[in-house]
Amino acid sequence: MSAAHDVRGERAARRRFATFDRSVALFRAFLVEQTDPDRFYRLLAADSVRQISGYTPLAGRSVLDVGGGPGYFAAAFREAGATYVGLDPDVGDFAQAGESAGMLRGSGTALPVRSGAVDVAFSSNVLEHVAEPSRLLDEMVRVTRPGGTLFVSFTPWLSPWGGHETAPWHYLGGDRAARRYERRNGRPPKNRYRETLFPTSISATLRWARSHGAVEVVDALPRYHPWWARWVIRVPGAREIVAWNFLLVLRRTGPDHGGAAEKTELTGGRVAM
Numbered sequence: 719m720s721a722a723h724d725v726r727g728e729r730a731a732r733r734r735f736a737t738f739d740r741s742v743a744l745f746r747a748f749l750v751e752q753t754d755p756d757r758f759y760r761l762l763a764a765d766s767v768r769q770i771s772g773y774t775p776l777a778g779r780s781v782l783d784v785g786g787g788p789g790y791f792a793a794a795f796r797e798a799g800a801t802y803v804g805l806d807p808d809v810g811d812f813a814q815a816g817e818s819a820g821m822l823r824g825s826g827t828a829l830p831v832r833s834g835a836v837d838v839a840f841s842s843n844v845l846e847h848v849a850e851p852s853r854l855l856d857e858m859v860r861v862t863r864p865g866g867t868l869f870v871s872f873t874p875w876l877s878p879w880g881g882h883e884t885a886p887w888h889y890l891g892g893d894r895a896a897r898r899y900e901r902r903n904g905r906p907p908k909n910r911y912r913e914t915l916f917p918t919s920i921s922a923t924l925r926w927a928r929s930h931g932a933v934e935v936v937d938a939l940p941r942y943h944p945w946w947a948r949w950v951i952r953v954p955g956a957r958e959i960v961a962w963n964f965l966l967v968l969r970r971t972g973p974d975h976g977g978a979a980e981k982t983e984l985t986g987g988r989v990a991m
């Protein structure tokens with residue numbers, strides 16, 4: 719099969735996957751995220767693995783999930799045949815989905831992983847929770863082997879869900895939205911503005927990707943939308959609002975840049991925490 723045929727086949731598969739019905743199912747599950755997180759996160763994990771499979775094979779590949787959270791993604795990646803390691807600074811999060819084997823405790827901004835060690839670096843809905851998102855992205859590039867794939871998704875600040883549980887009041891300002899939330903609920907929001915939730919944009923992330931010497935942009939799309947709505951990403955300004963959630967797919971190019979902070983090898987084994 720020719721390379722062009724291969725690329726066309728992959729594109730067609732991605733179209734078959736990103737249907738309107740799939741978007742509706744995700745949206746319905748999202749509506750019960752607070753009351754039935756199991757339903758939402760299991761669906762999201764299975765959906766993400768299918769989406770990623772449209773860009774790279776997963777069977778036999780090592781996957782590092784930066785900010786893996788409660789561990790729902792572990793089962794989905796392992797079912798696809800990948801060697802999965804989740805990393806999160808919050809140990810408590812791991813146990814929620816009954817997963818703690820193969821989990822690392824650490825920050826995405828200083829990954830305890832050897833340079834070029836993983837085939838796939840994945841991070842879902844984490845970038846907006848990090849004060850220096852480019853440091854996390856740089857680290858993901860560092861640990862991915864040349865030819866490997868990176869998937870990064872996040873909710874832009876100007877998305878209707880940008881303020882998370884304070885949305886849509888974040889449009890009036892993050893501090894104001896947080897104060898309103900506290901008045902209404904008698905407690906501060908879980909995601910604290912400029913402490914654990916930061917304004918992150920699609921434009922800034924694309925600028926980072928295009929100026930980085932060791933990655934090429936494979937795809938940039940609204941993660942949950944049907945395939946025919948992907949054009950919104952080409953419209954600066956509007957994309958920050960209507961994309962809802964942004965997915966960036968990158969290919970690692972260029973040689974390894976080991977050196978300075980050589981890290982522990984990624985083993986995929988149980989890590990004592």
Ligand SMILES: C[S@@+](CC[C@H](N)C(=O)[O-])C[C@H]1O[C@@H](n2cnc3c(N)ncnc32)[C@H](O)[C@@H]1O
Nearest residue numbers: 784785786787806807808825826842843844847
């Ligand atoms: C909204 S959850 C996303 C969980 C999961 N990836 C998903 O898509 O459902 C955000 C996660 O990012 C983690 N996180 C926050 N700061 C981080 C950092 N510096 N490095 C890695 N993960 C971080 C949090 O502990 C939390 O588990």
